[in-house]
Amino acid sequence: MSDDKPTPDLVRDLLRQVHYPGFPRDVVSLGVVGEVSVEGKEVSISLRLPGGRTDVPPVLEKEIVSALAAHGLRARLASAVGAAAPATTRPGPAVAEGAELPGVHAVIAVSSAKGGVGKSTVATNLACALSTIGLKVGLLDADVYGPSLPIMMGTDARPHAAGGNRFHPVERHGVRCVSMGFFLDDSSPVIWRGPMVAGLVRQFLNDCVWGELDVLVIDLPPGTGDAQLTLAQQVKLDGALIVTTPQDVALRDVVRGVAMFRQLQIPVLGVIENMSVFVCPECGDVEEIFGRGAGETIARAADAPLLAQIPLDVRIREEGDRGRPIVLAEPGAQPAQTYRELAHVLAARIGAGVPGSPAAHA
Ligand SMILES: Nc1ncnc2c1ncn2[C@@H]1O[C@H](COP(=O)(O)OP(=O)(O)O)[C@@H](O)[C@H]1O
Ligand SMILES: [Mg+2]
CATH class of the missing domain: 3.30.300.130 (Fe-S cluster assembly (FSCA))
Incomplete structure (x- = not known):
């Protein structure tokens, strides 16, 4: 010294x-x-x-x-539970860090180690499926660099002011939505530095009038870095879902993603394998383009349950581009069925009663 x-x-x-x-x-x-x-x-x-x-x-x-x-x-x-906001972000409202959001029963983060694996597609469809089975659902697009919620949910409405800094979410397909995309013009370049991102996510969490929610689904930016840690500091996450594709490269990424959430002491609810088999748009034949058993291999390596396998299906992309998640656009199709099953599993995991089901709580 x-x-x-x-x-x-x-x-x-x-x-x-x-x-x-x-x-x-x-x-x-x-x-x-x-x-x-x-x-x-x-x-x-x-x-x-x-x-x-x-x-x-x-x-x-x-x-x-x-x-x-x-x-x-x-x-x-x-x-320091409930300590003051870090100096790098604007002075925050009264909600403590790592705290529960008032009125929000559970918060689930949808994450992926890299982009393009269908994380936002899963987040939007899952939110709609949770709403379909009777839960009150919010969807927060925390991917401020590549917000895809407005396109995938089919709305570019501006949130209404609610007094002070507060604003109402945009209700769409029965889901209360917030995205950076609602606050940007098409021409605005999206160049945010880390602390600004932290500040934005904080505002989305705390300044939005979410009301009573059974579950808030958060579409995280891809990766295993600051954004995930920042979010974990700002709100109590009940669990994380990890979206992956079935290739070998994805396997390493998934293990990294699981390890990160373990570090943060956030339960990994499970892995969702997206684009797992190819469904021929002509004949409906199912082709295992990545070979058999990729899902089980991923789940074993990640030591987390494989909760769903969603096929590569051109309708998912087409309807997503049109702002109609497949769960709503083709409720009878197999992907929609898979999402509803996933929604039931998650509702049980977070202890949210599904209206009309025997497990429903008053
Ligand atoms: N299961 C699927 N079948 C077909 N297309 C899909 C599927 N999942 C995602 N896509 C498409 O892949 C592209 C990337 O998906 P997106 O959800 O934006 O990925 P991420 O959020 O991980 O970057 C989008 O065009 C989307 O419509
Ligand atoms: Mg995305």
């Missing part, structure tokens, strides 16, 4: 060498480090942890303690 008297700023600088377990960025820039106070060689640090968890992950604790011990400092760590 140099002769400098330790200060909170110095401690923060030291903590810039500590990464959040499993993430490439340091705990300070990620906004994990909250208040720091120093008394002599004793340092107290409050941490803002993802998922509203109150215990500090042991790996993180060890790293912080040893980073400071190397400079002769003793660290005491506590988690």
Whole structure:
């Protein structure tokens, strides 16, 4: 330790060498480090942890303690549930980080390790299927770089103001929707930096008047990085679904995605294999273009249940482009059936009663 008297700023600088377990960025820039106070060689640090968890992950604790011990400092760590917003985002409303959204029973994130695997298609169809079976559903498009909700749900309505900074979601196909696409002109370039993205997602979560929801489905941006961590810090996620295609490359990505959610202590509800078999538009024949058993292999490698296999079916793309999720456009088709089954499984997992079913709660 140099002769400098330790200060909170110095401690923060030291903590810039500590990464959040499993993430490439340091705990300070990620906004994990909250208040720091120093008394002599004793340092107290409050941490803002993802998922509203109150215990500090042991790996993180060890790293912080040893980073400071190397400079002769003793660290005491506590988690700051409901601490103030990170300085990088605008001052937030009253909702605490990692907190539950008032009136929202469950929050499920739909994620994928890479783009183009059909994550948004799954998120929109799942939201519609959950609504079809009788749940009150919200859909938050957190993919601010490539918002596809307006096209896939077939609406570019602007959200109505609700007083102050607040706004109403756009109701479409029985689902309450919010997307960056509602706030952009076609010509606006979408260039957001990390902290701005965090601020936007925070506003979508907290400033939107969601009302009572059985489930809020979040379409996450692809990848296993900051956006996922940021979201996990801002709202209590009840679980994550991982969308994948059945190729080998996807397998590695899926395992990475599952590992990330485990790090964040967010339950992985399961894997959804999209474009798993090809359905010939002419004759309806089913062809296993990626070979047999890819789904089981993925699920085993991910150590998570394979919840659904959705075929590569041209109608899914065509109807999606027209703003009519297949679940609604072709309710009798096999993909729609698969989505409804998935919706029932998830409703049971989050403990939402389906009206008219024996398990329904009052
Ligand atoms: N099961 C499927 N069958 C046919 N086309 C699909 C299927 N799933 C997705 N698509 C199409 O693939 C493209 C990428 O899907 P999208 O949901 O935008 O992916 P992501 O959100 O992962 O980037 C879209 O044109 C979509 O309509
Ligand atoms: Mg997408």
